[in-house]
Amino acid sequence: MNVVGLIVEYNPFHNGHAYHLAEAKRLAEAEAVVAVMSGDFLQRGEPAIVSKWARAEMALHAGADLVLELPIAYAAQPAEWFAHGAAALLDATGIVSHLCFGSEAGTLAELQPLARQLSGESGALKAAIAEELATGASYPAAYAAAAARSVAAPPGGGPGSAAGAAAARALLEQPNNSLGLHYLIALQRLGSGIAPLTVRREGAGYRDAVPGSASIASATAIRGLIAGEGGLSAAAPYIPPYTAEILAREFRSGRGPVTWESFAAPLFHRLLASSRETLAEHHEVTEGLEFRIKKMLPQLQQLTVEELLEKLKTKRYTYTKLQRMMLHILLQHGKLAMAPEALAQGPGYLRVLAFSRKGRELLKRMKASASLPIVTRAAAFSHPGLELDIQAAAAYANAMPIRNDSEIFRDFRQPPITI
Known part of the structure; x- marks a missing residue:
């Protein structure tokens, strides 16, 4: 029985996701x-528009059979660790035969050879990335340039290919290709038997701020439409009816929409009350950013997260990097818990968010095949990573438009969603 794995955010689930899911099953x-x-x-450090429970419900309506949560320790990380955590979870189920991801390339022909080369030279690649970062490049640009250098100077000292290096760099400057490469690298480093597949991303780019076609728009564009005057009605052509219904229900109940500004009060409390030394102890606060934060705070005209991020942003420090840094400060994630040595160990559990009738059968199979504990109720399992997930969920619920005690403590009681 073939079981295809998908690595998703569904923020919210839209027509492009429906196409990807259907193509993944077909391929x-x-x-x-x-x-x-x-x-x-x-992954970009931002809160989801509605909770994981609502988005897992969307996934079931779309045809997913089992939804597992990617722990916060991996979910809000650069591509390397995001991919490692997600691939490790799929591998740990013992039942997933394929991993299908979206890409601009639409083929593994260029990505797979590059992944094989890069997966085996971690030390050299990290040194090359460090050199690129020292020039003032952002991390994504530094990674693309370092990977291109690896192609130009292959292991063993053989002749490199300038054309190959240029092609590799162009390939990796596209966000879905870059993330897909990391999925492939993760599978190889895990020694996983999962077979990779890719589907060409159609209709809209990952970060496109406006709809790209009559029926497909990026999640970014859809959230922009929802936030505008047209609201959900403006987004309706780009999302399935069940997504619209779930979003409308969550909004009516005061459980959304959630944005970064929903966290402005607790975030600024932490920033204002913390010393530079305390800020520096948080994950992703690097290279003296604690000094830059303290310098910029008094310069703000309004205490909004958007203005703070704009003030902090430079060529080196991308919006995504800064959002993740702010998230780790908000959630008080220390450097030790998120260190590469800790992340390399992989997730310690399989947290079930939702399942269909077929998913129930998959869970039965996983009891014999899974290499990690299966968690269906958080209150019945203890793990440092799960504690971080519960804390993140509570912080998220506390920032909903209508604060509700049952939502803040929902993670302790909520069984998996079923439909």
């Missing part, structure tokens, strides 16, 4: 879908 000839989904905070 893998799969009878079931397992989705590893970020929780309430996402």
